[in-house]
Amino acid sequence: ISFSFINILREFGDSIEEVAMDSTWKTNALGHELYAMVGEANGQAIPVSFMFMGNSDDSAETGGKECTLRHLVRHVGGHCKRIMFTGSDKDTVEINSFRIEIPQAKHQLCYIHAISYIEKCLAEDRPPAAYDPRVAAHRAFDFIDPTWAPGVSSGWLEDGVCEEDAEMERPESELEEDQESEPARFIISQ
Numbered sequence: 001i002s003f004s005f006i007n008i009l010r011e012f013g014d015s016i017e018e019v020a021m022d023s024t025w026k027t028n029a030l031g032h033e034l035y036a037m038v039g040e041a042n043g044q045a046i047p048v049s050f051m052f053m054g055n056s057d058d059s060a061e062t063g064g065k066e067c068t069l070r071h072l073v074r075h076v077g078g079h080c081k082r083i084m085f086t087g088s089d090k091d092t093v094e095i096n097s098f099r100i101e102i103p104q105a106k107h108q109l110c111y112i113h114a115i116s117y118i119e120k121c122l123a124e125d126r127p128p129a130a131y132d133p134r135v136a137a138h139r140a141f142d143f144i145d146p147t148w149a150p151g152v153s154s155g156w157l158e159d160g161v162c163e164e165d166a167e168m169e170r171p172e173s174e175l176e177e178d179q180e181s182e183p184a185r186f187i188i189s190q
Helices: 006-012 066-080 092-101 112-124 135-142
Strands: 003-006 018-023 034-039 044-053 083-086 105-108
Touching: 003 006, 003 066, 006 044, 006 066, 018 066, 018 092, 018 135, 034 066, 044 066, 083 092, 092 105, 105 112
Parallel strands: 018 083, 083 105
Antiparallel strands: 003 044, 018 034, 034 044
16 A cells, blocks of 8 residues: 655655655564655655555565555656655665666665664674686786786886787897896995
């Protein structure tokens, strides 16, 4: 069951630039959820629509909750053409509904939910996932040398040129015949 305040949508729809959605979750024994959408117009929060949804347990059809929410968001978006921002908690169904039905709007997560999620992730005692961008880059573009590092060269080649692409043969010796290699000298001055 859902309903909107049509008089509010008609009167304030053109001035609403931000809407937020939140829902109750596991607050009653029957497993029903209540969704509320609130719009912001002229610095005031205005209730826009409500939806009471049953079967929030596993008996609901897959994708049914998102489909129903999308209808509600589409209805509100049809009356409020200037929506620039949408907001919700971290519920992916709510986020997807806003992103699909009001794609021009920037979606923002609730500050309290975002902070608590970050704190929860930081509190987990596990190492971060392994990631090597060189391997990923080589997988995407096989011409990228995963062993290349900036500032490291083959000596006889310019930076960025692979031996296979060189227009000249590699010299047998890096030193001229009359040159000698000298040890490094360190000068300490005061």
